[in-house]
Amino acid sequence: MYDVVIIGCGVSGASCAYMLSRYNLKVAMLDKSSDVSNGTTKANSAIIHAGYDPSPDSLMAKLNVRGTELAKEIAAKLDVPINNCGSMVLAFDEADLEHVNKLCERGVANGVPGIRVLTGDEAREIEPELAPEVVGALYAPSSCIINPWEYGLAMAETAVRNGVEILLNTEVTGFDAKADGFTVKTDKGDFETRFVISATGVYAAETRSLLEKPDYEIVPTRGQYFLLDKEEGKRVGTTIFQCPNEKGKGVLVSPTVDGNLIVGPDAIIGDADDKTTDKDGLDKIAEAAKRSVPKVNFRMNIKNFAGVRANSSSSDFIIQESEAFPGFIDLAGIKSPGLSAAPAIAEYVVEMLRNDGLELSKKADFIDSRKRPRLPESGTAEGDEARREAIAKDPAYGRIICRCETVSEGEIVAALHTPIPPTTINGVKRRVGAGMGRCQGGFCMPKVQELIARELDKDWLEICLDENGSEILAYKTKEQGKEGR
Amino acid sequence: MSEKKYELIVIGGGPAGLAAAHSAWESGLRKILIIERAKHLGGILNQCIHNGFGLHHFKEELSGPEYADRFIKMVEACTDGNAPEGIEIMTDTMALNITPDHEVYVSNTEGYRVLKADSVILAMGCRERTRDSVGIAGSRPAGVYTAGTAQMFMNIMGYSVGRRVVVRGTGDIGLIMARRMKLEGAEVLACIGASDHADGLARNVNQCLKDFDIPLLLRHTITEIRGKDRVEQVVAMEVDEHRNVIPGTEQVFDCDTLLLSIGLIPENELSKKAGVPIDSRTSGAVVYENNETEIPGIFACGNVLQVHDLVDFVTEESIRAGQAAAEYVLGGCKAKTSDTVFALANGENVKYTVPMKARMEEIGKFLEVSFRVKKIFGAGSAVVVTQGDQQIARFKRPYMSSSKMEKIRIPKALIDKIDPLGEPLTVSAVEEVE
Numbered sequence: 001m002y003d004v005v006i007i008g009c010g011v012s013g014a015s016c017a018y019m020l021s022r023y024n025l026k027v028a029m030l031d032k033s034s035d036v037s038n039g040t041t042k043a044n045s046a047i048i049h050a051g052y053d054p055s056p057d058s059l060m061a062k063l064n065v066r067g068t069e070l071a072k073e074i075a076a077k078l079d080v081p082i083n084n085c086g087s088m089v090l091a092f093d094e095a096d097l098e099h100v101n102k103l104c105e106r107g108v109a110n111g112v113p114g115i116r117v118l119t120g121d122e123a124r125e126i127e128p129e130l131a132p133e134v135v136g137a138l139y140a141p142s143s144c145i146i147n148p149w150e151y152g153l154a155m156a157e158t159a160v161r162n163g164v165e166i167l168l169n170t171e172v173t174g175f176d177a178k179a180d181g182f183t184v185k186t187d188k189g190d191f192e193t194r195f196v197i198s199a200t201g202v203y204a205a206e207t208r209s210l211l212e213k214p215d216y217e218i219v220p221t222r223g224q225y226f227l228l229d230k231e232e233g234k235r236v237g238t239t240i241f242q243c244p245n246e247k248g249k250g251v252l253v254s255p256t257v258d259g260n261l262i263v264g265p266d267a268i269i270g271d272a273d274d275k276t277t278d279k280d281g282l283d284k285i286a287e288a289a290k291r292s293v294p295k296v297n298f299r300m301n302i303k304n305f306a307g308v309r310a311n312s313s314s315s316d317f318i319i320q321e322s323e324a325f326p327g328f329i330d331l332a333g334i335k336s337p338g339l340s341a342a343p344a345i346a347e348y349v350v351e352m353l354r355n356d357g358l359e360l361s362k363k364a365d366f367i368d369s370r371k372r373p374r375l376p377e378s379g380t381a382e383g384d385e386a387r388r389e390a391i392a393k394d395p396a397y398g399r400i401i402c403r404c405e406t407v408s409e410g411e412i413v414a415a416l417h418t419p420i421p422p423t424t425i426n427g428v429k430r431r432v433g434a435g436m437g438r439c440q441g442g443f444c445m446p447k448v449q450e451l452i453a454r455e456l457d458k459d460w461l462e463i464c465l466d467e468n469g470s471e472i473l474a475y476k477t478k479e480q481g482k483e484g485r
Numbered sequence: 486m487s488e489k490k491y492e493l494i495v496i497g498g499g500p501a502g503l504a505a506a507h508s509a510w511e512s513g514l515r516k517i518l519i520i521e522r523a524k525h526l527g528g529i530l531n532q533c534i535h536n537g538f539g540l541h542h543f544k545e546e547l548s549g550p551e552y553a554d555r556f557i558k559m560v561e562a563c564t565d566g567n568a569p570e571g572i573e574i575m576t577d578t579m580a581l582n583i584t585p586d587h588e589v590y591v592s593n594t595e596g597y598r599v600l601k602a603d604s605v606i607l608a609m610g611c612r613e614r615t616r617d618s619v620g621i622a623g624s625r626p627a628g629v630y631t632a633g634t635a636q637m638f639m640n641i642m643g644y645s646v647g648r649r650v651v652v653r654g655t656g657d658i659g660l661i662m663a664r665r666m667k668l669e670g671a672e673v674l675a676c677i678g679a680s681d682h683a684d685g686l687a688r689n690v691n692q693c694l695k696d697f698d699i700p701l702l703l704r705h706t707i708t709e710i711r712g713k714d715r716v717e718q719v720v721a722m723e724v725d726e727h728r729n730v731i732p733g734t735e736q737v738f739d740c741d742t743l744l745l746s747i748g749l750i751p752e753n754e755l756s757k758k759a760g761v762p763i764d765s766r767t768s769g770a771v772v773y774e775n776n777e778t779e780i781p782g783i784f785a786c787g788n789v790l791q792v793h794d795l796v797d798f799v800t801e802e803s804i805r806a807g808q809a810a811a812e813y814v815l816g817g818c819k820a821k822t823s824d825t826v827f828a829l830a831n832g833e834n835v836k837y838t839v840p841m842k843a844r845m846e847e848i849g850k851f852l853e854v855s856f857r858v859k860k861i862f863g864a865g866s867a868v869v870v871t872q873g874d875q876q877i878a879r880f881k882r883p884y885m886s887s888s889k890m891e892k893i894r895i896p897k898a899l900i901d902k903i904d905p906l907g908e909p910l911t912v913s914a915v916e917e918v919e
Contacts (some may be wrong), residue, residue: 273713276624303617305625378581387597398521400579422656440615442631446638460644465627469714472627473644477669
């Protein structure tokens with residue numbers, strides 16, 4: 001019997017697992033995906049928001065500000081790339097300025113440190129490439145950029161190192177409510193547990209429906225992005241938002257922690273599984289972005305992608321315990337700033353469980369640290385030294401597999417032996433960056449596949465790009481040709 | 486820590502690097518190092534198991550690995566009393582950085598080190614354009630590969646990437662992979678190109694598509710990829726002469742694989758770290774008549790300089806770079822100062838020229854200029870070289886196409902007529918008017 005079963009290993013579920021793993025509890029986390037952080041967590045703007053957006057009396061405001069504070073601590077402890085680069089919300093006219101001033105007041109009310117309104121010239125002094133049309137900006141120095149999937153992964157890995165069980169490729173098919181808890185039924189067997197935390201993102205209502213009819217609706221909202229070459233990465237040093245107005249929420253232009261430039265998103269309400277990109281939408285995003293930073297060179301695009309946000313019928317996060325089935329805690333509608341709020345949401349959930357009578361005694365031997373398998377970037381004194389040391393210990397760190405991002409065999413092999421080993425090409429990419437660069441894995445994919453096959457003792461033909469069913473290869477030549485069809 | 490200083494470090498052990506190193510040896514250098522990231526020399530030729538290589542250089546038809554092997558043997562044979570070890574080769578080694586003063590940072594299983602050289606030849610080759618560099622919309626399933634990646638899986642690892650294949654792009658690798666997939670049992674539904682002619686060599690259109698009944702669909706592009714985990718469909722649409730899609734012309738292909746052969750990009754990230762200026766037309770280094778970049782002692786050749794159609798011409802260009810590096814080193818590593826530098830420019834119907842600059846007094850019997858034209862020219866066309874209003878040279882051509890690299894050799898006697906301080910020497914392609 002588990003104390004808690006967490007459904008969903010995105011950043012919300014991973015935060016809960018991480019927070020619960022410090023107590024003497026039996027916890028399992030399940031995900032239908034082949035990897036953690038593989039839904040909304042991996043495809044968003046990667047911003048840890050300062051907290052001026054949510055209205056002051058909301059749960060969202062409270063959890064955003066607290067979450068941002070925690071994110072900085074956790075990233076430091078768990079070796080997650082984060083950069084406190086600050087953010088600006090640009091104003092292009094009087095109406096925008098008025099809005100920016102309101103946001104500033106809200107930020108002050110929410111306790112956002114250092115928030116202030118700049119004139120256009122002051123903004124351009126910080127970011128010289130901003131358009132001359134910018135007449136003012138809200139500046140929030142506490143805003144950060146983060147590697148979002150690694151943030152979720154780092155917390156999930158730490159949870160696993162502290163005894164949380166993880167089951168990937170495991171889909172929940174139903175619940176049986178019992179006197180002392182629940183039976184969580186999955187395609188891989190049943191799990192008996194006292195408490196359930198449902199953190200299934202865009203599928204929240206679907207999961208809840210397996211127990212009871214939810215009193216909310218999820219509105220899956222697709223957002224498309226451009227990820228530009230590192231040569232464009234220094235276009236801005238701050239996250240640049242636009243003032244939301246009647247035409248929309250505006251698009252952002254931001255550096256990423258890897259040194260690329262990210263531009264997006266739009267907001268198209270649709271299907272939870274629809275992660276497609278479309279030319280019209282992307283063209284509009286590019287046009288809108290140029291209002292903020294006219295010189296962004298979209299010819300340096302290396303990847304388009306779309307993420308689906310779990311918007312909902314509520315303006316706030318929906319964090320509720322089922323009335324009919326106490327012990328079932330639902331985390332739904334965790335939309336922006338959900339990434340920022342995640343660890344604060346988890347703290348909040350832990351308090352809910354405590355109030356429900358879950359005994360929380362701290363582990364004496366809780367491990368609260370982690371080292372990512374990736375070496376620091378070469379070309380820096382720190383990176384070069386780390387590289388020399390690593391090669392001295394293991395020559396495989398000298399053999400470069402991904403030339404665009406300078407990822408060595410040693411780093412990939414280390415990633416393949418982490419607490420939650422990747423089993424797919426994209427899983428390796430998310431952990432060490434192989435295939436993230438300008439050739440998009442054209443050169444290194446076969447080599448990464450070779451390492452996965454070797455280290456995890458897998459057949460080349462089983463290895464997937466990402467989810468099950470996404471096998472890279474069709475058949476072995478000379479053996480299966482026409483017959484294999 | 487004292488490291489051996491080389492006279493020349495060649496970055497890349499593909500056809501360009503091998504020919505450059507061999508030629509530098511022949512020209513008198515004895516302390517030469519080739520750095521190659523793969524475990525074997527030969528570069529991309531090792532996966533090009535089809536024939537058609539060497540017709541110009543060796544006057545015989547070889548496969549890619551055979552062509553590479555000839556040069557590997559030539560490089561290995563470079564040894565004499567002064568340098569019994571011959572040309573040093575570091576395979577499984579990646580250059581991570583180059584400085585303007587010829588320090589090369591390398592990583593391999595023995596360590597991460599800085600090597601010093603009197604001169605450097607850049608011969609890193611090129612990479613393929615991806616779906617995102619041309620913005621193909623839709624989902625992101627498995628089954629979308631560049632033709633070169635599919636070729637590596639097929640010819641090096643022994644796996645086919647799919648069973649029902651559409652090829653987008655009519656470049657040579659795309660055409661060759663269409664045939665290769667078919668030979669290994671896949672169905673190839675179409676080879677799709679946006680212009681009104683195939684981008685690859687005419688012989689490849691005949692031998693790879695026509696001979697294997699693979700449909701060539703011109704004036705079309707792929708607008709959408711469909712499929713959740715693996716490609717299920719791709720959507721092709723007709724395009725007009727400006728390459729805009731024509732609404733209502735959607736054609737859906739049920740397939741599990743989309744191969745992309747939509748262009749090559751010289752890999753100049755290292756060159757940029759060395760401070761080498763890059764030409765926006767070629768995406769390769771700005772070079773002088775002897776393949777020297779704007780950074781003295783750093784030379785470039787092969788596909789890292791300009792994307793070639795035939796490896797034979799890579800060889801020719803690389804021999805020149807090797808000679809120039811040797812001349813630089815044996816001449817005491819002095820930067821050339823010249824007050825007779827003139828620029829070359831692309832005129833009408835020409836996309837670019839290599840070199841981009843030349844030094845009057847450095848030109849031997851002739852100045853060789855390579856370039857690509859923008860469209861197909863039939864019989865009775867010509868390449869015209871002008872300075873301002875003055876025609877300097879004129880070369881008749883029976884046929885020119887954007888899929889072929891063109892070359893002209895302007896005799897020194899004609900070059901002598903130009904004013905080096907005047908307007909750039911402009912290369913244009915014209916329909917001949919008699």
